[in-house]
Amino acid sequence: MNSQTPAPSIAIVGAGIVGLAHAVAALDAGYRVTVIEQDAAAVTSSVRNFGHVGASVQAGELGELARESLPLWLGLAERAGVEARRSGTLAVARSDAEAAVLHEVLAERAPEGARLLSGAAAAAELRLAPGGEAAGAIRAGLMLPADITANPRTAVARIAAWIAGHEQGEVRFRTTVHAVDTGLVETSRGRIEADTVIVATGHLLGRLFPELASTGGVRECALQMARVRAPHAMGLGPAVLTGTSMLRYGRFDGPAADALRDELTAQRPELFEISANVMLTQQADGTLLVGDSHAAHDAAPPFLDERWSRILLDEVATLLGAPRLDVLERWQGLYATSTAGDILRASPAPGVHVVTLTTGVGMTVGLGLGARTIAAL
Incomplete structure (x- = not known):
């Protein structure tokens, strides 16, 4: 990317830890990022947890993602003021x-x-x-x-504030997404256009993609x-x-x-x-x-x-x-x-990527998962 070419854009639906993880990785990779969240703040699974980044007890792909997440948490402690310590x-x-x-x-x-x-x-x-x-x-x-142990009450809010303060970042709270398709997100506040759309809505996946949630056993x-x-x-x-x-x-x-x-x-x-x-x-x-x-x-x-x-x-x-x-x-x-697996990944339309963690370790693996998704684009 050079100064004469606009950076590619990504719209991310969901401001929980998985959505924010994708946003951080995308900003670090040079994208323009818009995060869209229906609530005034993240209020579901990303704040209602232990704050435990338990990389040492995971295995398989979850173990790999968890280990990749550890330095990212420590980096956000420095960059975004996230309360996270090597406990x-x-x-x-x-x-x-x-x-x-x-x-x-x-x-x-x-x-x-x-x-x-x-x-x-x-x-x-x-x-x-x-x-x-x-x-x-x-x-x-x-x-x-x-x-690592983080403070789940404040972590996602501080990450969201860091994203909103980034010169290429934006977070739109109180904005409901009605539909997603190639290159666009239809919301309660109008249409958002983006080169890539990532849907990270967790257990609410079925509101946008009911068939995908059903076939994935979510x-x-x-x-x-x-x-x-x-x-x-x-x-x-x-x-x-x-x-x-x-x-x-x-x-x-x-x-x-x-x-x-x-x-x-x-x-x-x-x-x-x-x-x-x-x-x-x-x-x-x-x-x-x-x-x-x-x-x-x-x-x-x-x-x-x-x-x-x-x-x-x-x-x-x-x-x-x-x-x-x-x-x-x-x-x-x-x-x-879901009994079908730990991560649901799908592309229901060109340029649209669904990433849903179907197990309760979002704080542990979310940052690594977001980094992998962005690196693969």
Whole structure:
């Protein structure tokens, strides 16, 4: 591109983390970028999450994208003022079966820098009282130092502000997209023309491309989360995963995880009833983001099940040696899910690219996914 030739243009539908990731990559590649978002700010899955960039626990293509995302997050911390820190992730084992999973990972597929901790050392990372019941329940821990924790309440807003402040960037909030076709986006505020259109609307894909969403098996995954006050001074430590997390992330897959699944199915059926991933991240204000449950729907009902919330909160309280957690906020998260795969990529018209992440790791892989899409144009 030279000064006499206008830079090619890209319109991006959706200002969640995946859409913004494409916008950042496109601006870095020299494109003119317009992001279109129906709401006044991103208010769905990109803010209703842990802020965990858990690259170390992903495998396959998701693992590759996650590792590519790590330096991009740190770059946005510098360029856009995003609150993101190299927190690491601590996987905590509270049974022999869970400890076996950690030993298997370390022996056979350990990410760089991973180290096994004794139960006492893992408890110390959580600032648990030595000799207490909670500390004594921990058998081992696996520290994964590369991972990042971001503040999900502010991250996407700061990225969007950076894009809007870029000389070739624009973000149009409160603008509903009615239709997309080659070279154009029809919106509630008029037509936008662009050389390339990228649709990154997550679980709302069916509003623009219902047949594509249907054939891709795209549904809504609803989850329950909470923000709680840390029950004791914990510093600003790692994200924390538990035994249920070992059954959700590809890094842990193997015979030991299969054995753990059998054990937990028999001993803790309530965790499987709610498809729990009991974990937490530590935020700079001294609060913890804890959760979560999972349930797939064609259209997720907005109601929170208090019993499900209590199961999750009691699990975290037990882990941290607290009689009860002080809950500050509760919410329902939503993201796209599909049994057909983790990423739906399609080109429903020339120059139109649909990119939908159909699993709940947008913060972890989104930046890498956006960079790959733009590089392939």
